[in-house]
Amino acid sequence: MGLRRRTFLGLATAMGVAALTGSNSELALARDSGKTLTFGLSANVGNLVYGPSRGAAQFIVNQQLHRGLVKFDENGRIVPALAESFEAVDPSTYRFTLRDGLTFHDGSPITSATVKASLDYLANRSVGAAIYAALSTLASIETPDARTVVIKLSKPNASFLDYLADPNAGISPASALASGAANWIGAGPFKLQANDSGVSLTLAKADTYYDKDNVALAGIKFIYYPDSTARTNALIAGDVQMIDFVGWEDFDRVEADKKLVLDAVPGPFVYMLFNTERAPFDNPKVRQAVAHAINRENVVAAAFYGHGTPLNGIPVSPGNDRFDPKMGELWTYDPDKARALLASAGVAEGLKVSLLTSSTYSFFRDMALSVQADLQAVGIEAELDAPDWPTYTASKNSGKYGLAVAGGAPSVTGPVYLQAYVVGAPASSFGSYGYNASDIVAHIQAGEALSNDAAARAEYMKAVDIIRDAVPFLPVAQRSQAFARSNTVEGFKNLPGFLSITGTGYMLEKTSIR
Amino acid sequence: MGLAAYCAKRLLVGLAMVVCVQVIIFLAIQVVPGDPVEAMMSETAGVGPEVIEALRQQFGLDKPIPVRLLDHIVGLFRLDLGTSLQYNQSAFAIITSRLAVSIELVVLAAFFGIVGGIFFGSLSVRTRWGDRLISVCGPFILSVPGYVLGSVLILALSLTLGWLPAGGMAPFSDPLAHMQRLVLPVITLALPIAATIAKVTRFEILEVRTQDWVRTSRAYGFPTKVTFRRDILRNALTPVLTISALELGGLIGATVLVEKVFNLPGLGSLLVSAVGIRDYALIQGAVFVISTFYIIINIAADIMYGFLDPRVSKR
Secondary structure, three states: OOOHHHHHHHHHHHHHHHHHHOHHHHHHHHHHOOOOOEEEOOOOOOOOOOOOOHHHHHHHHHHHHHHOEEOOOOOOEEEEEEEEEEEEEOEEEEEHHHHHOOOOOOOOOOHHHHHHHHHHHOHHHHHHHOHHHHHHEOOOEEEEEEOOOEEEEEEOOOHHHHHOOOOOOOOOHHHHHHOOOOOOOOOOOOOEEEEEEEEEEEEOOOOOOOOOHHOOOOEEEEEOOHHHHHHHHHHHHOOEEEEEEOHHHHHHHHHOOOOOOEEEEEEEEEEEEEOOOOOOOOOOOHHHHHHHOOOOHHHHHHHHOOOOOEEEEOEEEEEEEOOOOHHHOOOOOHHHHOOOHHHHHHOOEEEEEEEOOOOHHHHHHHHHHHHHHHHHHEEEEEEEEEHHHHHHHHEEEEEEEEEEEEEEOOOOOHHHHHHHOOOOOOOOOOOOOOOHHHHHHHHHHHHOOOHHHHHHHHHHHHHHHHHHHHHOOOOEEEEEEEEEEEEEOOOOOOOOOOHHHHHHHHHHHHOOOO | OOOHHHHHHHHHHHHHHHHHHHHHHHHHHHHOOHHHHHHOOOOOOOOHHHHHHHHHHOOOOOOHHHHHHHHHHHHHHHHHHHHHHHOOHHHHHHHHHHHHHHHHHHHHHHHHHHHHHHHHHHHEEEEEEEEHHHHHHHHHHHOOHHHHHHHHHHHHHHHHHOOOOOOOOOOOOHHHHHHHHHHHHHHHHHHHHHHHHHHHHHHHOOOOOOOHHHHHHOOOOOOOHHHHHHHHHHHHHEEEHHHHHHHHHHHHHHHHHHHHOOOOOOOOHHHHHHHHHOOOOHHHHHHHHHHHHHHHHHHHHHHHHHOOOOHHHHH
């Protein structure tokens, strides 16, 4: 008896459904046996471009494809990478000796001339390189032989090596050193295998990598998940084995799943900016009043679902000997003191200000709402202005605000990072509009010139004393920055502090799948 | 005016509309505050106005607006939509890759929505349980927003039961994984269409079955199934097809939220993110494709009317 048409269709449908549903876990198992890590990445990185900072997702990809002279290890220390060794000849001069036989993924050699061409390109202002701040003091790069690079700076910079470990400072071939050129060929532990535009990026272990014997993974498949909830869902469903930038609202969901590991550390910070070119924030007493009016605990609760750390001073990176704990104790939540400061500034009654934030990021908006309530409590009426990100950026850079919410993710661990935040806009887009920070910068520069940590710390402390009184910017909270992974993924570590964003990507070369 | 002249006229009007839409969009995004270079460099420390200006020159954003507009319109005819600042890639290449996902989603959702709607609409007239199913489920499905429906499906079928992936897209080279990832978004998009089509089908069948020709067919003694299929359903489907065309037109815009919930790299989410960072080339390119899609559907409908009713082309 032949199959009836309807029976056949029913069977075919059932087989189709089984194929579409039942084999999901089998596929995942097949992937695992190949030791390729599937990674849900928080943004589509597009066509990699050499130099500029394009966000944390691109940092992670850069750190797999590219390698610089140095990198961060699992303890956040600078260790040699393409350079076999390095030394500070004096506070302004660094000598690097390259490893023997270095090549890019395409087999082309890496010599001291390649390194010089890369760094010269990044030192060009119009490139907008992430490490331009460090290379702006570049005096010369000498290449006495094919494996030696001597970098001379016009003034000392104790954090220069940190800058060279930045994910945007890998050494790239000549083909990438042009505006709009794609930057896929590097000297990193993984090479590009497939780029499914807008969907995923598949990398394979590179045989050209100098430390290839210690790379456990056969490859990494980055799958783009821009939506935070969709990213977490993919991890919980087993579609991916690791994700970056876990949404704060999803921490509990991930922690509740026994098969998953949440790796959260205090990461980047959020802060307030002031328009110091016009009243009332041209008056340091009013800025101090705001510093004492904001309840940081409330900000952490409102903006980060409680997953953050209140800041009563400037954020310091753990493990860096150049910070003094006193730097983190500048202001306390004290509404009475805030009211007194406002009274002494002559603006106690009916002060109205605009508070700029952005609707693009919910934590920006929620932080502004929390700050608005705190200001109201001390008699400041803040009117919220919450446009999208480009409008917010334009308003911030052109001083169209009174108070503004901002976010910071420094790329270096030392106190020199403060420069970008204290120097006022428009000279530095991270700073308060119109603020003149020459006295603070002078102390920071003096600290950078000192090789003795204790002496340098004392110099930085002078800068921080000015920050306490002048409040050129106001750090409010450090947010938790989390990666999450399947418990079968081992050897990975989220680096604490600022390095969570700029250093953690280096850990994937040490990662394996059980 | 003959049919050929009528078609030529409709095509010319369509072409003019495409250009008009592009001019309006181009000017509109210039008026909106926010600079693409400032937004792009917002995460780089120590960026001052000189760097911003140098990059603006590099990307040609310092040229006068009329010059850029002309360059853009000329580029359209060569299918050169410019370079995306965000992705450092040809906007045309990005848009075509995203368009494939959107079209696949729209076509599958429309197919299952329309076929399912007609099936359940017919069933509701012929069986009591079908009638109850449509009466209860139809309003429920139509009242639940797509992103809620999608989230519930993910929770039930992916996170709880683990039957299907929670989202994302797999390349065509892996057809099984590719189809797996389309199941839930297609269901999410197709269900409201099916509910609408089922309602309309039901109403039309009830209307048509009271007509004289149906009574005649029954009087001739044709089997009920034959009368239903040949004399009732076929006549009831004309308005259903009109509604289906409207649903199809609206679907390409409706996919945005579903793309977000299921992490699908479609054209709608691309446009939303491009607006969010003022990626001019992508905004203009995506609007070009979407507006051309709508205009082509309209022209096709106009030409079809001309075929079906010769009086239309003579007006």
